[in-house]
Amino acid sequence: MEAQNYQLNEAKMFADVNEGTAIVINSITGIYYGMNKFGTAVFENLQAGSSTREILDAVKAIPGSGENLEEVLEAFVQTLLGFDIVIPVSGGSPRIAEIDPEVAKEDGFVPECTEYRDVQELLFADPIHEVDVDEGWKPE
Numbered sequence: 001m002e003a004q005n006y007q008l009n010e011a012k013m014f015a016d017v018n019e020g021t022a023i024v025i026n027s028i029t030g031i032y033y034g035m036n037k038f039g040t041a042v043f044e045n046l047q048a049g050s051s052t053r054e055i056l057d058a059v060k061a062i063p064g065s066g067e068n069l070e071e072v073l074e075a076f077v078q079t080l081l082g083f084d085i086v087i088p089v090s091g092g093s094p095r096i097a098e099i100d101p102e103v104a105k106e107d108g109f110v111p112e113c114t115e116y117r118d119v120q121e122l123l124f125a126d127p128i129h130e131v132d133v134d135e136g137w138k139p140e
Contacts, residue, residue, distance in 0.1 A: 001070045003053035005092035006046045006077070009084050017044060020103065024085050032116050033083055037103045039111035042076060046086060050097040052077060058097035065109050076111040083115060 008015055008024075015024045022040040024033040035043055045055050056073055059065050066072075080086045 001052050001056050001074055003051040004077075005049065005051050005089045006080070006086040007089050008047060009087045013085055015043075015047075015085075024083075026084070030117075033085060034114050034116060036107045036110075036112040038099075038107035038109065039076060039113050041099050041103050042073065042111045043080070043086075043113075045097040045099065046077075046080075049092055049095045051092060051094075054095060055097040055099070058099045059104060059109065062099065062101045062104055062109075064105060069109060072110055076113065079113050083113065085113070 012026050012028050013024050014027055015022060017023075017040055020037045020040055022033075022035040022043050024035075026032065042055055045058075046052075050058075052073065056070060059069055059073070077086075081088075
C-alpha cells in the first residue's frame with residue numbers, strides 16, 4: 001500500500017463521531033454514511049493526518065490482524081473516495097496511527113462504511129437549508 005494522506009471533503013461533507021461511530025452527511029445530496037467502529041478508527045486517523053501506510057503498519061502490529069489486511073484497508077479507502085467522503089492531499093508529516101486493538105478485533109479487522117438514503121427528504125425539509133447568507137432564515 002502506497003502512503004497517501006486524505007482529508008474530509010469539507011466542500012460537501014460534515015462528519016461527527018459519537019460513541020466510536022462516525023456519521024458523515026453529504027450536505028448537497030442529503031445522503032449520509034455510517035461507519036463501524038474499526039472504520040471510524042481508520043477514518044479518524046486519516047483525519048488526524050496519518051497516511052494509509054502508517055495506519056496499515058499500526059493495524060499489522062495488532063495480533064490476529066490477518067493476511068489480507070492491505071487489500072481490506074485499500075478497499076475501505078476506495079469506498080470513502082467513491083462516496084466523496086475524503087479527498088487526497090499531498091504531503092503530510094509522518095504521524096503514528098493509533099488503533100485500539102479491541103475495536104479492530106471486535107469488527108474482525110474489517111472497516112465498513114455504509115450509505116443510507118432513507119432521510120434525504122427529511123434533511124432537505126430542515127429549514128436550515130433555506131437560510132440566506134445575508135438575510136438569515138425567514139420562515140413563511
